[in-house]
Amino acid sequence: MEMVEKALHIASKAHEGQYRKLTEIPYITHPVAVGMLLMKAGYPDNVVAAGILHDTVEDTSLTLEDIKLNFGEKTAEIVAGCSEPDKSLSWEKRKEHTIEFLKTASKEIRAVACADKLHNIRSIRNDYEQVGEEVWKRFKRGKEKQKWYYTNVVESLGAQGTFALLEELRNEVELLFH
Structure with missing residues (x-):
């Protein structure tokens, strides 16, 4: 099975039953969109696959070892770089870690992280156009913290x-925050 197709298959199974934050949208739409952004931008298949798999280690029962066995060391490294290392930390500490890490991350990790954030921000912007300021109630930290995070990630x-x-x-x- 071709790498991108295999990633779609594995991610679909792993994210089965999950939904986007406070919506009825199946979660798999997000990693697929991330993969499509990377593919459209011309990244190689292993980077596209990592984009599709980027949330599996963080949010499903898949492990980095599973990804390494199925997709190789490089793809596993990219997924690891896009995963928060310690979910027990506060939101602020996790986001500060991401902001610092991305400054020196590989170009592949930065590309996947960027595609992930790009799809997230477009989803938020779309929802904002539908429901206005209500959209910020989906986030425990609200609009100002989201602005802080996304601005620093950029x-x-x-x-x-x-x-x-x-x-x-x-x-x-x-467009969203100014």
Whole structure:
């Protein structure tokens, strides 16, 4: 089975029964959209597969070892780089770690993280257009903390130079928060 198709199959099974935050939208739509953004931007199959699998280790029973066995070391490294290392920490500590880590992460990890955030921010913006300020009630930390996080992620992702997906993310963050 081709790598991207295999990633779609495994991620679909792993995320079965999960939904996007406070919606009836099946969760799998998010990793598929992330993979599509990466594919459209011209990234190789292992990066696209990592984008599709980026939330599996964090949110399902799949392990990094499972990903390494099915997709190889490089794809597993990218997924590991896009996963929060310690879910027991506070939201602020986890987000601070992500912001710092992305400054020096590999270009593949930065691409997947960027595509992930780009799809998230577009989803938030779409929901904002539907329900207005109510959208921020979905987030325990509210609008100002989301603005802080996304603004800092954009800066961290650009620490090693800019790329097309980052410019799209920067524009979306600007549209939503300014």
